[in-house]
Amino acid sequence: MGNILMIVEHKDGALKKVSLPGISFAKQYTQKTGGEVHLLVMGHNLGAVVEQAKCYGAQKVFVADHESLGAYLTETYAQVAARVAKESGAEVVGAISTSMSKDLLPRLAAKLEAGMASDILSVTDQGWFTRPVWAGNAVVEVEITTPVKVVTVRGTEFEKAPKGDPASGQVNVDVAIDMGAVKKRFVRFEEIKSDRPELTEASVIVTGGRGTKGEEGFKLVEGLADLFNAAVGATRAAVDAGWVPNDLQVGQTGKVVAPDVYFAIGVSGAIQHLAGMKGSKIIVAINKDEEAPIFSVADYGLVADLFKAVPELVEEINKARAS
Amino acid sequence: MKILVCVKRVTDPDVKIKVKPDGSGVVTDGVDFKVNPFDEIAVEEALRIKEKLGGEVVVLSIGPQEATKEIRSGLAMGADRGILVKATEQLDPFGVANVMKKIVEQENPELIIMGKQAVDGDNNQAGQILAELLGVPQACFASKVEVGQDQKTASVAREVDGGFDHVEVDLPAVITADLRLNEPRYASLPGIMKAKKKPIQEIELASLSVDTQLKVVWHKMTEPAERQAGVRVPDVATLVAKLRDEAKVL
Numbered sequence: 001m002g003n004i005l006m007i008v009e010h011k012d013g014a015l016k017k018v019s020l021p022g023i024s025f026a027k028q029y030t031q032k033t034g035g036e037v038h039l040l041v042m043g044h045n046l047g048a049v050v051e052q053a054k055c056y057g058a059q060k061v062f063v064a065d066h067e068s069l070g071a072y073l074t075e076t077y078a079q080v081a082a083r084v085a086k087e088s089g090a091e092v093v094g095a096i097s098t099s100m101s102k103d104l105l106p107r108l109a110a111k112l113e114a115g116m117a118s119d120i121l122s123v124t125d126q127g128w129f130t131r132p133v134w135a136g137n138a139v140v141e142v143e144i145t146t147p148v149k150v151v152t153v154r155g156t157e158f159e160k161a162p163k164g165d166p167a168s169g170q171v172n173v174d175v176a177i178d179m180g181a182v183k184k185r186f187v188r189f190e191e192i193k194s195d196r197p198e199l200t201e202a203s204v205i206v207t208g209g210r211g212t213k214g215e216e217g218f219k220l221v222e223g224l225a226d227l228f229n230a231a232v233g234a235t236r237a238a239v240d241a242g243w244v245p246n247d248l249q250v251g252q253t254g255k256v257v258a259p260d261v262y263f264a265i266g267v268s269g270a271i272q273h274l275a276g277m278k279g280s281k282i283i284v285a286i287n288k289d290e291e292a293p294i295f296s297v298a299d300y301g302l303v304a305d306l307f308k309a310v311p312e313l314v315e316e317i318n319k320a321r322a323s
Numbered sequence: 324m325k326i327l328v329c330v331k332r333v334t335d336p337d338v339k340i341k342v343k344p345d346g347s348g349v350v351t352d353g354v355d356f357k358v359n360p361f362d363e364i365a366v367e368e369a370l371r372i373k374e375k376l377g378g379e380v381v382v383l384s385i386g387p388q389e390a391t392k393e394i395r396s397g398l399a400m401g402a403d404r405g406i407l408v409k410a411t412e413q414l415d416p417f418g419v420a421n422v423m424k425k426i427v428e429q430e431n432p433e434l435i436i437m438g439k440q441a442v443d444g445d446n447n448q449a450g451q452i453l454a455e456l457l458g459v460p461q462a463c464f465a466s467k468v469e470v471g472q473d474q475k476t477a478s479v480a481r482e483v484d485g486g487f488d489h490v491e492v493d494l495p496a497v498i499t500a501d502l503r504l505n506e507p508r509y510a511s512l513p514g515i516m517k518a519k520k521k522p523i524q525e526i527e528l529a530s531l532s533v534d535t536q537l538k539v540v541w542h543k544m545t546e547p548a549e550r551q552a553g554v555r556v557p558d559v560a561t562l563v564a565k566l567r568d569e570a571k572v573l
């Protein structure tokens with residue numbers, strides 16, 4: 001007993017790196033409880049993904065590979081995951097916080113009659129979890145009182161699991177879903193492609209806010225990002241205005257990031273934005289308003305007009321690197 | 324069609340909340356309460372659907388007596404009537420969903436619209452749990468909703484990592500609102516006046532005999548370590564020097 005089942009995600013035939021800290025969390029947890037680490041991969045044509053998933057030292061990888069799982073539907077995935085959770089003797093079922101797990105795990109928890117803790121940061125000595133509430137302005141210790149416990153895990157709080165031996169055992173899951181009973185249909189996925197690193201993977205992030213005033217200003221943000229092979233982030237204001245895709249929103253209700261360096265350009269530093277980036281190692285803020293709250297968290301703050309300062313910064317960095 | 328919208332009374336989202344010195348909770352003295360912003364978006368969406376297809380919008384809140392204020396603000400936007408389930412004790416999302424299920428069984432709405440997340444507890448769970456308890460499909464993090472003319476299905480674009488997931492759900496269903504679903508209207512003065520006369524049914528939580536035993540118990544609360552503010556740099560050249568020599572990131 002005391003096993004933990006972590007759902008891992010994949011895309012285009014590869015395991016998503018974003019899932020790797022979840023495996024570290026699972027190992028840490030089972031060190032305390034003595035159970036096994038199990039991974040669950042769901043989808044269709046999973047061959048390569050399964051091979052990758054087996055390389056991280058989990059005892060078992062459960063594989064639900066079936067055409068009915070080819071497109072993600074909460075209802076079908078929850079059905080399959082619930083069955084695997086029961087059969088594998090999972091005491092904890094978890095996943096890294098992503099848009100998929102946020103959608104899926106509460107429904108799964110309901111199926112398992114399990115209490116769920118969202119976005120956990122750590123495990124306490126009693127086996128409780130800590131998690132942020134009120135946009136991260138408070139952290140609460142929560143005790144899940146049900147036999148099975150469901151958690152989403154904040155990826156920035158755990159190291160990416162390294163590859164490890166021995167290869168995991170594979171357990172193929174019998175997928176039997178009555179699609180007729182599923183009252184939802186997948187229509188299409190509208191993918192927004194980007195050549196940049198993902199926000200959750202990049203070691204440098206350059207974020208633009210309303211101060212960039214539009215796509216022109218955002219080009220400056222991108223120019224700076226190019227120098228670091230950085231991911232580009234945005235505030236809600238910039239996303240709402242339609243300057244950048246929705247999934248670049250950093251904050252309480254968007255992505256939570258903790259890169260080595262975070263540049264906030266024309267960002268005021270609202271509570272909801274700070275919730276998503278104040279774990280960054282170094283924060284650089286450029287804002288023309290010296291009272292902007294972003295300066296209260298910035299390691300380096302520059303009060304300046306971004307339309308002047310950012311091009312200058314790009315030039316100076318190029319110079320500094322050349323010398 | 325009948326639409327049930329769930330609105331939670333939460334502390335003002337723009338106030339930086341403080342933890343009580345004894346760690347037993349957060350300080351709410353002197354803090355305003357408002358409708359959870361996502362739930363305002365949910366109300367707006369329900370009203371737009373009603374304006375197109377006709378029907379009724381019912382606003383449900385579970386909370387203290389004071390939550391009638393949040394219900395009234397939904398009524399002032401244009402919803403038809405309210406239901407307050409009076410509860411002063413803390414509930415977890417499972418308990419909230421259990422209560423909602425009871426109300427859904429009484430009201431039989433064709434559509435349930437909620438927020439994706441309450442900005443106090445930041446759980447992002449109640450809608451998904453409710454959908455499972457009711458055995459109906461869910462479409463979470465909606466950024467576009469279109470109810471079919473026959474009022475039997477809804478097409479929803481969901482905001483997810485990497486793009487938009489387009490799905491079609493049979494009704495009844497649970498939809499949770501994301502930020503860009505719509506821009507909620509302001510209540511008009513006549514709307515506010517009218518809302519005063521709209522009915523709000525009050526129900527004692529105990530009278531519903533639902534299981535609200537906590538599956539998740541909150542213990543000690545702390546404030547995260549404050550980040551130390553760093554330095555102001557006078558110009559770009561100094562910034563670059565710091566990035567190179569101190570932070571060593573160039």
Ligand SMILES: Cc1cc2nc3c(=O)[nH]c(=O)nc-3n(C[C@H](O)[C@H](O)[C@H](O)COP(=O)(O)OP(=O)(O)OC[C@H]3O[C@@H](n4cnc5c(N)ncnc54)[C@H](O)[C@@H]3O)c2cc1C
Pocket residue numbers: 208209210211212234235236237238249250251252253254255265266267268269270271272273276286287288289292304305306307336360361442
């Ligand atoms: C329910 C809810 C959830 C939310 N979730 C999020 C979230 O997840 N993420 C998020 O970011 N926000 C979120 N918000 C929104 C948040 O409250 C703020 O409105 C938003 O972060 C502000 O974005 P901003 O800093 O770009 O814009 P503003 O607050 O308008 O700030 C723009 C800044 O640019 C500066 N500026 C203007 N011109 C220049 C110039 N030429 N040079 C330099 N500086 C300049 C200004 O001084 C100002 O400080 C949420 C809000 C709600 C209600």
Ligand SMILES: Nc1ncnc2c1ncn2[C@@H]1O[C@H](COP(=O)(O)O)[C@@H](O)[C@H]1O
Pocket residue numbers: 329330331332359361362365383384385386416419436437438439440441442444445446447448449450
């Ligand atoms: N006490 C409540 N009363 C009414 N609706 C609620 C309540 N708690 C949660 N909800 C609804 O459920 C959504 C998600 O809440 P949560 O799972 O707590 O983040 C909210 O946006 C509301 O629509």
